[in-house]
Every structure is written in C-alpha cells, then in structure tokens.
Amino acid sequence: MVDHELHWPLLNSLAALADAPLMQIADRLRDAVSPYLSNSALIIFTEDCTGRPQKKAGDEDIISRVSIAELDALRVVVPPEPPWTGEATIGDSSRPVLALKYRPSGALLVLTDPNQEELDSPDCLEIVTYLWHLAARRIHEKVTDAPPSYLAESRAASAERVRVTAELTDLHSTTLETLLAALRSTTLDDATARSTVTDLTAKSLIELRTLNDRTTEMVEEPVANAFGRLREELRPLTRFSGIDVEFIEPPEDGRALPGEVAHAARAIVRGLVLAMMEQPEISRIRTQWDCDGENLLINIRDDGNGALSATAPNITRLDRQVEALAGLLRLEVMSGWGADVFVTLPLDPPAVPSSDVASWNLASREMEVLQLLATGRRNRAIATTLGISENTVKFHVRKLFKKLGVASRTEAIALAHSHGIQ
Structure with missing residues (x-):
C-alpha cells in the first residue's frame, strides 16, 4: 500500500513552482528544494531574462553581493550534465556550491553551502535536478511568451541595470586613470613598483570596461x-x-x-x-x-x-x-x-510622471527609506543614516515591497528610479 501522504509536500511544491510568477521563482524553487537539500542561498542565472538575469533567495549577505562576473566564471566550468560540486567564489567569498545547468537555455542554478550528507544521497540530486528543470522551463516559457507583466518589469529593471553599471564604470575608470597618471609620473623613482602597479591598474580598467560591455550585451540584442x-x-x-x-x-x-x-x-x-x-x-x-x-x-x-x-x-x-x-x-x-x-x-521607456508616487500612499519614513534604497544603500547603512535600528529598516522595506507591489530590492529600486526617485 502506497503512503500517499508522503508525496503531498513534493506535489504541493511542484504545483507552486509550476504556477510561480517570474518574480517569485527563486523563492518557490528554494522552498521546494530545501526539504531535500538545505543550503544558504539559491541563485538562478539566466540570460533569457535580460532585465533580471539573476533571481535569488536566501542569505542576504550572499545574494546582495553575488555578481554576474562570478556567475559567468562558474558557468564556464560547470558541464551540461551532471550536477557539479566544488568550491567557487560567490558573493565575494569562496564557498562550497552545487551547480546545475539547463541545456535548452543555458541557465545556471547555484546552491551555496549545500548539506554534504544530503548531497551524498542519489535521490537528493535527482529531485533537485527535476525541480530545477521544471523551474528553468517555466522561466524559458514565460520569457518566450513575453506576457505584459514580464515586459513591464523587464523594461524597468533593464534600464536600472544599465544606469548603475555605467555609473560604476565611470566612477572606477576615472579613479584608476588618475592612479595610472600618478604612477607613470617621472617623479617616482621606484620603477619596479610603478611598473607592477601600472599593470594591475590597467588590468582593472579592462575588467571594468568588459563588465560594462557584458552588461550591454545582456540587455541589448542587435x-x-x-x-x-x-x-x-x-x-x-x-x-x-x-x-x-x-x-x-x-x-x-x-x-x-x-x-x-x-x-x-x-x-x-x-x-x-x-x-x-x-x-x-x-x-x-x-x-x-x-x-x-x-x-x-x-x-x-x-x-x-x-x-x-x-x-x-x-x-x-x-x-x-x-x-x-x-x-x-x-x-x-x-x-x-x-x-x-x-x-x-x-526602444526607450517613456518618462513616468513623478506625481504617480502619491498613489503608493507612503508614510514619510517609508519615503525616506525608499530614497536611500534607491541610492543602493544596504539596510545597515540606511539604519545609520536615519538613526534607527536595522530591524526597523527591514520592517519598512517589507512594507515598501507590499505597497509598491514588488518582490525584491532590485524591483523596488528600478520602480523608484522610473518615477524620478534617485
């Protein structure tokens, strides 16, 4: 006799995943995976979604720091099949990961700090792989169908990613170019040091410009x-x-x-x-x-x-x-x-009247938090600026998400910028 009750958690997870909006796909997938393989964070990297190629859930310290460059580097070493385990730099730190690819779209799934004992179970990997393929297929189908909700969200996020990357590139390029000029000065007599630092700085400039070009490639198509x-x-x-x-x-x-x-x-x-x-x-x-x-x-x-x-x-x-x-x-x-x-x-998004912000019905403190959030500050920095606790900031951020109808900081920032909040 089959114990039908045993299968209901998995079936419920499958149903939730199959019906997941793109904005919630990472959270739903992590909820489905966690009973079989505990992890600190889940990251999906897919160029199908030009506006938000990263979809993340889990430890804020990891998902707020993970970069496209890190995911690009990992994707190079991960084979199409089977699942890959090893050490990788994710979120500025080397950590154990489980990584899987989805062959039809080239999408990448990364689970950080997977439980080794659970990972050794063949059933665990089979279930995780099946859930990942279901999620990746869902993403691919939604993007291909291009529903209005996806198009509107993608347009706002694309514009935000390009703007932020361009600003960072300009900022760091100026800094590094100034440093190069100083190091090449004839007043410095340590030739070896000058040569070494010059090479390192030139390499950094190339990496920054490559990042800008990579971002442009991901959000634009000839x-x-x-x-x-x-x-x-x-x-x-x-x-x-x-x-x-x-x-x-x-x-x-x-x-x-x-x-x-x-x-x-x-x-x-x-x-x-x-x-x-x-x-x-x-x-x-x-x-x-x-x-x-x-x-x-x-x-x-x-x-x-x-x-x-x-x-x-x-x-x-x-x-x-x-x-x-x-x-x-x-x-x-x-x-x-x-x-x-x-x-x-x-080809360019229309300007949105800033007066629409009034329809969000934000309290004065919520507006202050949103303005600081829009500048890219993390919760701790916002708390310091406003003189409140970090937990209070988290409370306000949750309320902002609900009022703005968004599911992540990226979406909130993109929506704020599209309404003139910088």
Missing part, C-alpha cells in the same frame, strides 16, 4: 540577430504549413533592441502569424522589421479574405503586450484583400 532568431523560431511552423512566409530583413546597422523589445517583437510576430494561418484561403504572409532609431517598426501582411478581427481574443492579447511597452498596434482589414498589421515598439 536588430539583425533578433530578426534571425525570429526566422529560426518560425521555421518549423512554416515548413509544413504550405503557406509561403516571406521575411524582409531589417537594416543590419539599425539600433540594437533592448531585450524586452526583442522578446516582445518575436512573441507578437509569432502570435500574428498563427492568427493569420487560422484564416481560410491563406497562401502568403509577409513580415518586415525596420528601425527608425527610436522605434522598432513591424509590418505583417497576409493575402487572405480579410477575416482577421481586432476584437478576437488572440489579437487583444497581443495588443496588451504592445501596450506594456507603450507601443501601438494598428490592424487594417480589407474584405477580400487580407489584413495588414502595423506595430510600433519604442
């Missing part, structure tokens, strides 16, 4: 590459449909697309092509991208009988995706001649 990915994604669909799908290439020198715009554009075109294929008497669909420097311009045309309706559920769903990026979708239908769809997606 327009020609984005269109090429669309063509590859549609190839299996068009190969057996009997419908001629023509692709008009965008200019190769067009402005790079923010990641959320590239995701949305592909999802919208896929949805429109599928909607057009459902019509009778379709033999040809043409899709074209262009870029005017400020907007991605999409045009999709079919040669059907004009049966596509702007009020159809699949078209209204696509319209919501466009609206999430402050874009515009226009459908022109001519009976007997087919449908022509025009989509405009702005």
Whole structure:
C-alpha cells in the first residue's frame, strides 16, 4: 500500500513552482528544494531574462553581493550534465556550491553551502535536478511568451541595470586613470613598483570596461540577430504549413533592441502569424522589421479574405503586450484583400510622471527609506543614516515591497528610479 501522504509536500511544491510568477521563482524553487537539500542561498542565472538575469533567495549577505562576473566564471566550468560540486567564489567569498545547468537555455542554478550528507544521497540530486528543470522551463516559457507583466518589469529593471553599471564604470575608470597618471609620473623613482602597479591598474580598467560591455550585451540584442532568431523560431511552423512566409530583413546597422523589445517583437510576430494561418484561403504572409532609431517598426501582411478581427481574443492579447511597452498596434482589414498589421515598439521607456508616487500612499519614513534604497544603500547603512535600528529598516522595506507591489530590492529600486526617485 502506497503512503500517499508522503508525496503531498513534493506535489504541493511542484504545483507552486509550476504556477510561480517570474518574480517569485527563486523563492518557490528554494522552498521546494530545501526539504531535500538545505543550503544558504539559491541563485538562478539566466540570460533569457535580460532585465533580471539573476533571481535569488536566501542569505542576504550572499545574494546582495553575488555578481554576474562570478556567475559567468562558474558557468564556464560547470558541464551540461551532471550536477557539479566544488568550491567557487560567490558573493565575494569562496564557498562550497552545487551547480546545475539547463541545456535548452543555458541557465545556471547555484546552491551555496549545500548539506554534504544530503548531497551524498542519489535521490537528493535527482529531485533537485527535476525541480530545477521544471523551474528553468517555466522561466524559458514565460520569457518566450513575453506576457505584459514580464515586459513591464523587464523594461524597468533593464534600464536600472544599465544606469548603475555605467555609473560604476565611470566612477572606477576615472579613479584608476588618475592612479595610472600618478604612477607613470617621472617623479617616482621606484620603477619596479610603478611598473607592477601600472599593470594591475590597467588590468582593472579592462575588467571594468568588459563588465560594462557584458552588461550591454545582456540587455541589448542587435536588430539583425533578433530578426534571425525570429526566422529560426518560425521555421518549423512554416515548413509544413504550405503557406509561403516571406521575411524582409531589417537594416543590419539599425539600433540594437533592448531585450524586452526583442522578446516582445518575436512573441507578437509569432502570435500574428498563427492568427493569420487560422484564416481560410491563406497562401502568403509577409513580415518586415525596420528601425527608425527610436522605434522598432513591424509590418505583417497576409493575402487572405480579410477575416482577421481586432476584437478576437488572440489579437487583444497581443495588443496588451504592445501596450506594456507603450507601443501601438494598428490592424487594417480589407474584405477580400487580407489584413495588414502595423506595430510600433519604442526602444526607450517613456518618462513616468513623478506625481504617480502619491498613489503608493507612503508614510514619510517609508519615503525616506525608499530614497536611500534607491541610492543602493544596504539596510545597515540606511539604519545609520536615519538613526534607527536595522530591524526597523527591514520592517519598512517589507512594507515598501507590499505597497509598491514588488518582490525584491532590485524591483523596488528600478520602480523608484522610473518615477524620478534617485
């Protein structure tokens, strides 16, 4: 006789994970994994999510310090299969980790300080691997579908990451360049010391600029590459449909697309092509991208009988995706001649009136905490500045998350900056 009660915790975890919003995926995955493998922190690193490639839960001292450079370095040594264990630098400290990859998207899962006794159990690794693959597949599907909630959150987070990285790069570059000038001065007579420090400083400059370039690569995609990915994604669909799908290439020198715009554009075109294929008497669909420097311009045309309706559920769903990026979708239908769809997606986020902040109903102390949070200060620094305890700061931060409708410091900072709070 099977003990059904034994399986319910795992089944409940699976259900919670399968239904998890992207903002909560790390917390849900850690809740599911912890009964089988205790750990100090869980980090997901996926370039599918251009705005927030890191999704984290656990020890604040670890998740607040872990960097893209550390995760990039770890990903190089982790094989596609099986799970990898060893020492790695995570959060500025060398610590034991369990790392797993998800082959379809290249996503990486890192569990810090895993319990060694539990890790030695084969069943433990099988369950952790299964849960991770479920979470990684959930992330990949959500990003591919590009729902409005993901697009809006990704746009705010992308802008924030680029801004912060650019500021750090400028700050440290200036410092290091000044140091280089001083060390190269002829008034210093210790040639060996000067040469050594010069080399180290030059290396640091290269690393900082590489970090800036890496961040840009993760949040932007060349327009020609984005269109090429669309063509590859549609190839299996068009190969057996009997419908001629023509692709008009965008200019190769067009402005790079923010990641959320590239995701949305592909999802919208896929949805429109599928909607057009459902019509009778379709033999040809043409899709074209262009870029005017400020907007991605999409045009999709079919040669059907004009049966596509702007009020159809699949078209209204696509319209919501466009609206999430402050874009515009226009459908022109001519009976007997087919449908022509025009989509405009702005490449830059629109300015949000700061007056909207009033709708959050923040108390004066909560606003002070948010302003300090927006400058990148940690809880201890905020407590020192305001003359309150760190526990009180944590209390205010939890209330802020609830009022702002966010689930992390990154989201709160991105939302604050998008409303003019710097």
